[in-house]
Ligand SMILES: *[C@@H]1O[C@H](CO)[C@@H](O)[C@H](O)[C@H]1NC(C)=O
């Protein structure tokens with residue numbers, strides 16, 4: 469039977485991890501800011517889509533497998549990321565373990581509300597037929613599933629829906645989806661989780677797209693985007709600010725009134741990727757225009773964009789790209805990246821008007837489709853039988869899988885580091901794992917050392933809790 473002390477200690481550890489929560493992020497002007505400290509928040513992110521888009525089913529999504537999330541959150545912490553984007557989610561699954569693991573790691577989540585399953589997306593060629601109550605079971609279902617997690621940073625109402633194949637009116641449907649999501653959140657969620665759109669980099673329409681979504685329309689005040697994501701792969705290899713056209717993007721987005729970030733970046737025309745664009749994206753020239761970005765993508769899939777190769781459920785290999793990105797993140801000046809700027813936070817949106825739209829092939833009217841009455845009922849009464857998530861204890865921090873580096877050496881001692889309340893992950897915060905030790909007896913030592921490296925703040929919590937518990941006993 470475990471001693472009284474052991475049981476008390478275990479209980480307190482559970483307590484310590486449960487109590488921890490990241491601070492919610494909000495939008496102010498054209499910046500994301502920490503809602504408590506007012507510090508600027510820039511996205512250091514990866515797109516998280518294990519198995520690719522075809523790996524998603526109704527019964528399995530990227531945030532429903534606890535062991536995989538624990539492994540990936542620990543490896544992402546070590547990499548230096550503070551945000552993931554997840555494309556396809558099934559609202560009926562239990563996401564509590566995964567969301568809580570990423571929360572404990574200080575990693576936020578940006579979630580797409582659509583899925584590729586029939587009825588769960590707006591059809592770009594026939595939007596009217598897909599804009600209905602069945603679709604909103606998916607959209608509001610995802611909001612219900614994720615609304616209670618403090619690390620839910622935002623929701624994407626659509627991803628690259630507007631493209632060369634789409635009909636012109638589709639933009640109005642996306643704006644209507646934003647309106648409906650924001651009205652749902654206002655009525656059924658106790659904080660205002662931001663909503664935005666993720667655009668393809670189609671240069672002739674890019675400014676039309678951002679202007680269309682960010683402008684303020686007094687007839688439909690809740691329909692404007694809170695942020696704008698750009699999927700852009702123009703920096704390939706060891707390119708430059710000018711050669712990659714980042715100078716043009718900076719000029720274009722300097723005046724945007726909402727936060728803009730790369731929702732996908734990381735061209736793979738030159739491999740291995742060196743990620744020199746990281747210094748440009750977070751550098752002085754671009755920082756007014758962009759709030760960081762997400763590298764496409766965390767896992768290695770058939771399209772060859774991965775940082776980590778998941779070999780099977782028991783092993784994973786860190787690819788050269790992982791090391792290269794980690795080195796780039798490590799060079800960043802986080803104090804400058806997090807500095808608040810009152811000019812940035814006081815931008816206001818332009819009024820919607822047809823002269824904001826320059827290309828005749830882009831929609832230049834701002835009327836929106838009206839909301840089906842069943843959707844209005846969902847907003848008024850909340851989605852019925854919704855599966856609503858909540859934070860749970862994260863008691864396991866050791867990861868069960870074996871990790872290898874790109875040379876095939878085992879990386880030992882990788883584990884999740886539960887941050888204290890209010891902290892988010894930054895490059896260099898988690899140094900768990902090393903591949904310099906070879907034998908298995910060494911790996912045990914590394915584990916002990918890692919456990920011994922408990923942070924001062926974590927020990928403070930434990931000591932505080934012991935004192936509190938002692939006074940109760
Ligand atoms: C940005 O705003 C400034 C000041 O309002 C204006 O002079 C400039 O032309 C704008 N740039 C673009 C690309 O819209």
Ligand SMILES: *[C@@H]1O[C@H](CO)[C@@H](O)[C@H](O)[C@H]1NC(C)=O
Pocket residue numbers: 756809810811812
């Ligand atoms: C604050 O933002 C404004 C406008 O985006 C910019 O002109 C200015 O240089 C920034 N200030 C600092 C200290 O970075």
Ligand SMILES: *[C@@H]1O[C@H](CO)[C@@H](O)[C@H](O)[C@H]1NC(C)=O
Pocket residue numbers: 777779783784785872876
């Ligand atoms: C896992 O995949 C990587 C990259 O394809 C390969 O180099 C490595 O040998 C694999 N490891 C195992 C244990 O299968």
Ligand SMILES: *[C@@H]1O[C@H](CO)[C@@H](O)[C@H](O)[C@H]1NC(C)=O
Pocket residue numbers: 672673827828829
């Ligand atoms: C308008 O957009 C189309 C792409 O659909 C592009 O081919 C065309 O050059 C653009 N026209 C102008 C004037 O920018």
Ligand SMILES: *[C@@H]1O[C@H](CO)[C@@H](O)[C@H](O)[C@H]1NC(C)=O
Pocket residue numbers: 802887888891894895896897923
């Ligand atoms: C994480 O790193 C930042 C500086 O980059 C530091 O201020 C903070 O205390 C670190 N947190 C932990 C838990 O190590």
